[in-house]
Amino acid sequence: MLNYPLLDVAVRTPALELRGASDVLLDRxxxxxRQGLAAADPPPYDDPMSLYESDPDVRVEKWLQSIWRGRGRVSPDAWRLYFVVLLDxxxxxxxxLIGDRFADVxxxxxxxxxxxxxxxxxxxxxxxxxxxxxxxEGLGAKEASSDAFVDNAGSNGVSRALGYAENGTDWATRQGEPALLQRWRLTRDAWLTQRRDDIELDGVEAARRTLSL
Ligand SMILES: CC(C)(COP(=O)(O)OP(=O)(O)OC[C@H]1O[C@@H](n2cnc3c(N)ncnc32)[C@H](O)[C@@H]1OP(=O)(O)O)[C@@H](O)C(=O)NCCC(=O)NCCS
Known part of the structure; x- marks a missing residue:
């Protein structure tokens, strides 16, 4: 058990686990x-993005710094929970998981x-x-959103497969060039129709207190 509730949340499915992105897990x-295996073609991330750094050492440093910065900014209005995905x-x-005015909307x-x-x-x-x-289930969200560049078949494929509805488009830049984002929305009612009963949550009560929920 860790002393910081937001790092002590875990989600387990029969196939994998999400664990709070502690420094030990990030290091692993x-x-x-470093090997560039977080990259994809076409480029999937909007700017600014540490993963676009060409020097592997700088890429890892900036990636860690952005997570550390994000972990430290926690208010009822704006928080971001970082997880590492563990497979076997x-x-x-x-x-x-990003909450923007979560308490209100x-x-x-x-x-x-x-x-x-x-x-x-x-x-x-x-x-x-x-x-x-x-x-x-754990935080009582009313709606989940997602967006991805229109040519990101993987991310858009996941959203489509899980029943998200298209929610318009938006512009962003990637590596300095404008590119169109597809926005997606999944309501709580739509999620309930596909809710799974084989997913376990750990550490949610303490995390809710830290997030003022
Ligand atoms: C987005 C990402 C996490 C998806 O993970 P994944 O394990 O590859 O996706 P899955 O295997 O679960 O596929 C989900 C669906 O998308 C489809 N899909 C995934 N990758 C695809 C591709 N490259 N081309 C076409 N379809 C694709 C699958 O067929 C599947 O659809 P189905 O369930 O109807 O069969 C992964 O592709 C990734 O890390 N991409 C780079 C980073 C990124 O784009 N992040 C999102 C930034 S917004």
Missing amino acids: LAHVV GEPVGVQD GTVTTFSWLSSAVRRRGVGREVRQAILHLAF
Whole structure:
């Protein structure tokens, strides 16, 4: 058990586990970032993004710094929970849960990447279901949103497969160039129709207190 509740949350499915992104777990995941395995083609991330750094050492440093900064900013209005994805006990990616004015509107957003070594075998879908379970079941979310560049087949594929509805488009830049984002929305009612009963949550009560929920 850790002394900081937001790092002590865990989500377990029969296939994988999400654990709070402690420094120990981030350190075990860093080799994936260093090897460039968080990258994808076409580029999936909007700017600014540490994972676009070409120098592997700088990439890992900036990636860690951005997580440390984000972990330290916690208010009822704005928080971000960082998880490492463990497959057979090995760190293979990240999944974040972002609350923006959550206390007022009940919407969460998600962000994730997986090592290219484990993509396209249903892991992304399982990871998203795990984080949605935490959001809706554990934190009482009313709605989940997601967005991805229109040419990001993986992320859009996960959202489509899990019953999100299209919610318009938006512009962002990636590596300095404008690109169109597809926005998605999953309501609590839509989630309830596919709610799983084989996902376990740990450490949620303490985390809710820390988030003032
Ligand atoms: C997005 C990501 C996490 C998805 O994980 P994944 O394990 O590859 O996805 P899954 O295997 O669970 O696939 C989910 C669905 O998308 C489809 N899909 C996934 N990758 C695809 C691709 N490259 N082309 C076409 N379809 C794809 C699958 O067929 C599947 O659909 P189905 O359930 O109807 O069969 C992963 O691709 C990734 O890490 N990408 C790079 C980072 C990224 O884009 N992050 C999101 C930034 S917004």
